């Protein structure tokens with residue numbers, strides 16, 4: 185394989201996502217994708233019946249998520265690969281782990297797997313995380329099912345030393361009004377501003393409803409703004425025939441994004 189030192193972080197992540205030929209259909213699909221133009225996250229509505237609780241899934245696109253948090257470190261990666269060759273080891277988490285153990289480190293390296301978490305990422309990842317003596321954080325990271333490429337070494341961006349662990353954080357927001365819900369555990373979608381129902385507790389309807397008109401939401405006829413003015417809420421989430429979910433406040437389309445809003 186030719187030297188990878190000139191690759192950008194984005195190129196390395198694309199190469200990792202494409203993987204090898206063993207997962208042919210996924211590979212073919214990935215090859216045709218332009219990752220950059222993919223949305224950062226999508227909201228998928230589960231099959232639901234009238235009057236049931238809102239079943240949905242938010243999927244965060246791994247490409248964007250990794251690119252926002254990591255910086256490819258070709259020198260570190262080269263050192264890891266040289267280590268494997270010297271020791272006669274394959275490129276896998278085990279060799280990555282012994283490589284990291286042999287480095288100077290400030291904090292005890294640890295392995296993270298998103299496999300058994302209530303994870304929102306589009307693909308499962310495994311990584312070893314450690315901080316060096318200058319307090320710079322690094323990972324050697326592998327995408328599940330992409331074992332011919334094996335783990336790759338990255339620096340964790342300075343402002344992402346927590347964000348690299350937030351694979352269960354996301355938000356759902358209305359494209360029209362300011363309503364939003366956020367999750368830190370991938371399960372409970374707490375309303376922004378703290379009042380109202382959690383998103384997964386709304387009941388769904390297949391029938392379009394009447395929504396308060398924008399004027400009624402945005403303006404009051406009274407000269408004084410009442411602090412306890414309730415947020416308009418019809419109490420149900422309308423799922424249309426294209427499986428788009430609509431805001432219970434104004435009927436706008438609900439959209440997902442990787443970061444908690446607000």
Ligand SMILES: [Zn+2]
Pocket residue numbers: 358359360361362363431432433434435436
């Ligand atoms: Zn809305």
